[in-house]
Amino acid sequence: MADQASRGMTRTASARRAAESSRSAIWRASGRPAPASIPAARASALGYCGVSTPVRAQVSRLIWPSALRARWVRTWPRVQPGRRDGLATSASLSPAAVASSRLVEAAISALTVSMTVVEDLPTSALLARWCRGVVWPLVPWPHPLAKPPERGSDGGHLASFALLVHPEGQSDCLRKGWSAMASITLLVLGVLSLLAVANALHARRQWTVLMASWAASMLALEFAPLFLVLAAALTAWCVAAGALAGAAGWAGLVIMAVSWIGWIELIRRSLRCRGVLEAAGADVRLDPEQAPGEQLDPRPAPAPFPLSHVLLPFLMFRRRGVTRTGGIVYHEPPGRWRLKLDVYRPAGPAPAPRPGILQIHGGAWVMGSRREQGIPLCNHLAANGWVVLNADYGLSPKVTWPEHLIDLKRAVAWYREHAAEYGADPGFLCVTGGSAGGHLASMLALTPNRPEYQPGFEDVDTTIHAAVPFYGVYDWLGDMTRMPASRRLLERLVVKRRLADDREAYEKGSPVHWIGPDAPPFFVINGDVDTLTPVEEADRFVERLRAVSPRPVVLARLPGAQHAFDLLPSYRVARTLEAVERFLSAVHRHHLAGRDRGPGRDAVRQY
Known part of the structure; x- marks a missing residue:
């Protein structure tokens, strides 16, 4: 028994030294100091997982195949003493989660801090098993930038749930992610804006879509100025986010510009109503003997419709x-x-x-x-x-x-x-x-x-x-x-x-x-x-x-x-x-x- 234990410890030590040598080579190639050779506070500031026991990570290069591809980072789990086997997993998030930007970044930061204080190994293993069984099956395989996690070969491991990337690489990932998301958003908004204008100009009369087409048409016709301002603001936001970096963004910009012409036409028709009402004779004189402009009963000038109600329709329930x-x-x-x-x-x-x-x-x-x-x-x-x-x-x-x-x-x-x-x-x-x-x-x-x-x-x-x-x-x-x-x-x-x-x-x-x-x-x-x-x-x-x-x-x-x-x-x-x-x-x-x-x-x- 003692010999078997000695041989096991020798094999474990050899595997550990080999892993350390491989990781050191990786860190030397990346140009960043190895976590073991820097203070814990600086390791945390540089973006490592642990404060007291930093986790070594490899930053993969980003390949940008589409708008919703995320950066996938393969972590190198730290060997946990006292465990014979464990799970090695990759820290990753789904493309939709990565696309949520700041919210995802804040969640990752909170999760990183929480994992540094995890000492209960069974709980950690349970979380790792959940990550393998729930998170990874949601990823569409085969994925060009990541592979499914494999079981480690050098003893027990603590699953890392933090997204460990170099700050510059993380900024580049988020920037390109925002750019692609903004491109698709601008395209979708342009199509929706154009459809709203087309429906307002030619609402459908088929009974299957009559009510929906009427409601959308009525809102678009009456609030065309507000929709035009909203469309312009959303377009400016998408362009500022880098929407024009892709073909989808340019297509969305062209479609949105065409819809603006439609919104302006709807506004022009609304402005014509004043002339139509005056031509119809709404301010009629019922008495032929009454001179133009003469009032039969002196009264102050009529109160105009408040502009605040036009700009903020919900104010209509209160009138001074x-x-x-x-x-x-x-x-x-x-x-x-x-x-x-x-x-x-x-x-x-x-x-x-x-x-x-x-x-x-x-x-x-x-x-x-x-x-x-x-x-x-x-x-x-x-x-x-x-x-x-x-x-x-x-x-x-x-x-x-x-x-x-x-x-x-x-x-x-x-x-x-x-x-x-x-x-x-x-x-x-x-x-x-x-x-x-x-x-x-x-x-x-x-x-x-x-x-x-x-x-x-x-x-x-x-x-x-x-x-x-x-x-x-x-x-x-x-x-x-x-x-x-x-x-x-x-x-x-x-x-x-x-x-x-x-x-x-x-x-x-x-x-x-x-x-x-x-x-x-x-x-x-x-x-x-x-x-x-x-x-x-x-x-x-x-x-x-x-x-x-x-x-x-x-x-x-x-x-x-x-x-x-x-x-x-x-x-x-x-x-x-x-x-x-x-x-x-x-x-x-x-x-x-x-x-x-x-x-x-x-x-x-x-x-």
Whole structure:
């Protein structure tokens, strides 16, 4: 036994001396002092693993085959006394981890420090076994710069989990890694930016991608300046990181430059909306005897839409000088949720009764809420002296048409009764809404005092003095029912009767059916790239209104505007809401002048 132990110790010593000689030759060739010959503090500063027992390492040369190749360093484990066998492993990280730059470097540094204090050999062996079984199988083999770890031949070893490289070599690795990652990032960002612009200019109408294409198009169209600035900033960051060192980076730069041209075109279309609104006559004079620029009631200049809301859309929920009273119950239908509304009004005292307007949210008659739609419009009108009601109504399939319209007429009845409590004029009320809300706003304006839509409150005056529908639906027998998805929506959820079985119900549900000479002034707003409601339907609705009604009918087809473009503040939204305020204020001024000329409800309607 003693002889066997002696022979084993001799073989171990011989292997150790051979390993020491080989390692010394490697360190002499690298030009760096061997770890055993320098102080522990300096060894740590030079990037070695251990502080008290430095680990000898060999720095491999970097070959750069692709963007996500990492530097792989083969460590030379230190022999641990008292162990007959062990595992030799290579300190390496996956390409994705190396690409994470500073975070990976910090993690490696922390891991290096922690491994210097590991004295529990079974635990170290367990970690080494985990590294062999989990980390290395993730590496795509064969790898051009590394080989899988092999079992050592000279006794027990402590697995090294630190990335041991020369500081200059590590900097070079990170620099080239950042450069390749930046090249691919710039290429991907360029493609995404170009696709966003293309979708904004030509949104898809196929039902399989309709909603996704609409949402992406609406955001790109309304926030084109922000996207352009973001794209430029990301491009500058990628170029500064060395993206132009590879062909992918140059390709990404060219694609990104082309997308910038598209973003600039979208911005140009948004800027044109002001001229379109002025040409449409949004600031109308309802009285032929009124001189241009003359005001029937002296008032201060209207408050402009705040620029801060355009730059930071999340500020739209707060507007200086506006008070909001929320959650007011205006009707409790049996078997359904209570119907509520919010009241927006100026914060100061009212020298005279203020005009009122009812805002109706959209959502295809089956979804939507007062909490998420019409917020910029409510705040802007309230800041200019209006009392705004933002009301909920019953939604399908819980309710069946025309219960949606009946609920909103109850909101009008509530306004007549409680307007004075909020400083509003109970004798003057306008209406506005978007999409399905635009349909309901038009129905409210065109069906005043209809008994079939006012069950139980037939004696309440539900007259509307002006309507401002946004991208509304005006004919259920037109393009709406020609689209299969829209027709199924109406037949199965809203009307709950087939068009072939009850055509009259669809006719009565269409605002175009109710157009007559007593129609109030209309300001119809649509976008020319709306993919959810046909723009031509609004044109036909306005054409028929102008042919029948003697009162002003304004049509604004906004260039580059998508469906629901007014959900969030933007430059186009700001200019549109300012035009809406001018139109409604002109109607209100004429209302005041008509009331002064003679009493009675009919006198108010004489234009």
